[in-house]
Amino acid sequence: MKPDALRGHLDALLLATLDGKQLHGYAIIEALQQGSGGALDLPTGTVYPALRRLERAGHVSSDWSTVGGRKRRTYKLTQAGQRALNAERDAWREFTTVIDGVLGGGGKWAQT
Amino acid sequence: MGADVMDVDVVDRYMTELGSRLQGSKKQVRELLTETRDSLADATEAHLDRGLTEREAQERAVEEFGPVREIANEYQAELAVAYGTRTLVWLAIVLPLMHMAWEYGRMLLIGPWRDFGTMPPDWYLFIAKANDLTSGIASGVALVALVLGRVLARKYDTKLLARLGATIALVAVGAVLLGNVAIILATAHFDASRLVQSLPMSIASLVTWIVIVRLGLLARRCLSCATIVA
Known part of the structure; x- marks a missing residue:
């Protein structure tokens, strides 16, 4: 999948990746790639500024801790981040339902 | 020996170039660069486990991280x-x-x-x-x-x-x-x-x-x- 198509959804993808977990940067990148079956083709370096942006918005918090003998910054969702993730999921369901209704010709996805 | 030095330099060169393009609070810059180095080290290790040579693994890690100019802009x-x-x-x-x-x-x-x-x-x-x-x-x-x-x-x-x-x-x-x-x-x-x-x-x-x-x-x-x- 092309980076430009992903950029607008990166925040939501990161929030979803951190749902119920506390992960460091590279673990987030790995989880994103595994979750997409390797289809996410985004420069991994863009994840760090995005995490800072989410932290600025109060949607994630970070702490420095030692993981695997190395000092790392780990991220987790805040309550506001959890609410933002729920809103993103609702918006995505609504979006895909509408688009599927048109592109899919009102097929099976539109009925769910 | 010469090849080893070249291998080490792939990540170091990327880090040096990235660091030279950043301006801001010293603490913030240091933290971003520490995270970057960790990420590149993790990616290198992952590629080594997949059977690449050290040099190939570092080159792949740097390539996946993104063009230094683009990443520096986002960091900045x-x-x-x-x-x-x-x-x-x-x-x-x-x-x-x-x-x-x-x-x-x-x-x-x-x-x-x-x-x-x-x-x-x-x-x-x-x-x-x-x-x-x-x-x-x-x-x-x-x-x-x-x-x-x-x-x-x-x-x-x-x-x-x-x-x-x-x-x-x-x-x-x-x-x-x-x-x-x-x-x-x-x-x-x-x-x-x-x-x-x-x-x-x-x-x-x-x-x-x-x-x-x-x-x-x-x-x-x-x-x-x-x-x-x-």
């Missing part, structure tokens, strides 16, 4: 916003504190205006009032900008927010500076002896100026951080 936008936030926090906190300390000191050491032999004219009191208001407004604007910056963090482009923050900080400090210059010139015109009437108040004025200059330098650096983003 975040650094600029962080620097802007820090400057606005300083403005929001320091300006009211400084104003209160100065007014309290004036009341304690000099007394109210009516205790002077001659009451200052209306134009002088107008300038004094405007100066007080400028400080309060600048602090309030900084506070509102901080709140809006947090609310709008995900809605607006980081580069735009960085430039807005820097501009607000610079205008706020400029207004405070102008207010202070105006009150000094007005005092000199009205009764120059009042400028040096009390040593503690002269020291307080000097401290005020040091703080304003410091805030001005912070705001200028803030703008510099925000404008080097492509």
Whole structure:
């Protein structure tokens, strides 16, 4: 999948990746790639500024801790981040339902 | 031996080039670079486990991380916003504190205006009032900008927010500076002896100026951080 198509959804993808977990940067990148079956083709370096942006918005918090003998910054969702993730999921369901209704010709996805 | 040095240099070269393009708080830059190095080390290890040579693994890790110019731009936008936030926090906190300390000191050491032999004219009191208001407004604007910056963090482009923050900080400090210059010139015109009437108040004025200059330098650096983003 092309980076430009992903950029607008990166925040939501990161929030979803951190749902119920506390992960460091590279673990987030790995989880994103595994979750997409390797289809996410985004420069991994863009994840760090995005995490800072989410932290600025109060949607994630970070702490420095030692993981695997190395000092790392780990991220987790805040309550506001959890609410933002729920809103993103609702918006995505609504979006895909509408688009599927048109592109899919009102097929099976539109009925769910 | 020569090949080993070349292998090590792939990540190091990338880190050096990235670091040379970043400007902002030393702590923030250091933390971003530490995370970057960790990420590249993790990616290299993952590629080594997949059977690549060390050099290939490092090259793949760097390639996946993204072109240094593009990544530096994104990092710099975040650094600029962080620097802007820090400057606005300083403005929001320091300006009211400084104003209160100065007014309290004036009341304690000099007394109210009516205790002077001659009451200052209306134009002088107008300038004094405007100066007080400028400080309060600048602090309030900084506070509102901080709140809006947090609310709008995900809605607006980081580069735009960085430039807005820097501009607000610079205008706020400029207004405070102008207010202070105006009150000094007005005092000199009205009764120059009042400028040096009390040593503690002269020291307080000097401290005020040091703080304003410091805030001005912070705001200028803030703008510099925000404008080097492509």
